[in-house]
Amino acid sequence: MNKLIENIKTEAVSNAWANKKSAQFEYDAIRNQYRLLELSPDLKSYIIGRSKRNDTNCPILIKGFVAYLIRNWGKSEIEIFTTYSLSCFNKLEKTESKKPGFFMLDLKTKFFHSHVPLETERIKFSEQIYTYLSVDEINLIKKFTEAYFIFIEKIYSSIERKQKQSNKLSVSDWSIIFYYLDESGSKDGFKIKRIEEFITKNNVVNPNGKLTTKGSFKKEYHIVENRINHKHNQKPLPPERIRNILPYLQNNQKAVNKALSDIDYLKNEIEENTEKYY
Numbered sequence: 116m117n118k119l120i121e122n123i124k125t126e127a128v129s130n131a132w133a134n135k136k137s138a139q140f141e142y143d144a145i146r147n148q149y150r151l152l153e154l155s156p157d158l159k160s161y162i163i164g165r166s167k168r169n170d171t172n173c174p175i176l177i178k179g180f181v182a183y184l185i186r187n188w189g190k191s192e193i194e195i196f197t198t199y200s201l202s203c204f205n206k207l208e209k210t211e212s213k214k215p216g217f218f219m220l221d222l223k224t225k226f227f228h229s230h231v232p233l234e235t236e237r238i239k240f241s242e243q244i245y246t247y248l249s250v251d252e253i254n255l256i257k258k259f260t261e262a263y264f265i266f267i268e269k270i271y272s273s274i275e276r277k278q279k280q281s282n283k284l285s286v287s288d289w290s291i292i293f294y295y296l297d298e299s300g301s302k303d304g305f306k307i308k309r310i311e312e313f314i315t316k317n318n319v320v321n322p323n324g325k326l327t328t329k330g331s332f333k334k335e336y337h338i339v340e341n342r343i344n345h346k347h348n349q350k351p352l353p354p355e356r357i358r359n360i361l362p363y364l365q366n367n368q369k370a371v372n373k374a375l376s377d378i379d380y381l382k383n384e385i386e387e388n389t390e391k392y393y
Contacts, residue, residue, distance in 0.1 A: 117255065119247060120248065120256075123140045123177070123185050124185050126141055130154075130158060133246060137153065140152070142182075147186075148178035148182050149175070149177040149182055151173060177243070178240060178241060179238065180237060181256060181260065183199045184263075197371055204271075204365070207222065207225070226271055231267060234267075269362065286335050287335045287338070291356060291357060293332075295360075296367060298373060299369040307333065314326060314329060314332055339352060354378040357374050357377060358378060
């Protein structure tokens with residue numbers, strides 16, 4: 116299943132494409148794009164030698180999100196979406212940080228309004244590969260691209276929307292966010308002080324709508340920490356709880372990587388011990 120996409124991912128030489136052409140897709144990791152290389156029918160030689168290749172005789176057919184999706188085919192959707200969008204966000208931040216007035220810029224909103232039309236254009240451009248794929252594979256790529264835009268809209272669309280979402284988070288949810296950010300930070304000073312600053316900065320409120328106390332937050336934090344790390348025979352934390360807070364880690368790649376790793380670990384732990392825990 117999805118063999119033709121796998122062929123692109125692995126840069127396989129093949130004449131089993133949907134359009135029956137003899138070809139290979141070469142990945143450029145720096146530019147994140149795939150170039151089409153055509154071969155003789157017997158697959159023994161390239162039509163254009165390496166020294167003579169350019170964007171005209173060996174055209175780029177896939178770029179942007181679709182290229183990244185294919186290159187990382189087989190990984191979880193949330194990992195692909197998070198790592199790709201974060202890499203694009205970081206590039207924008209690096210560019211904008213050198214311009215005057217950066218400190219006043221709403222970077223997330225700017226990213227949303229620039230990234231969506233750019234990726235829409237790249238996805239349209241990448242439709243050139245459809246003649247090489249099966250109908251099922253084409254539809255699968257379309258579903259992934261649709262889901263990616265929903266993901267981007269959910270995370271970056273507006274500060275006001277994010278604030279509304281933040282108000283729906285429980286103290287326990289915030290403690291998961293704090294856990295990953297704190298584990299990935301410098302850990303300067305005392306943890307209780309970092310907790311206190313985190314509560315104030317993020318306006319972490321209890322069910323009564325009042326700012327939670329550092330004692331209550333610390334209690335939730337230790338419960339979450341034990342469940343994530345499977346300490347003291349605690350029931351593993353459901354992976355979806357970590358998945359739900361990934362948008363709040365988006366500016367910290369180290370935190371995102373640890374969260375994604377824990378999602379896989381907890382998923383496997385629950386699957387292997389379902390009768391024990393559930």
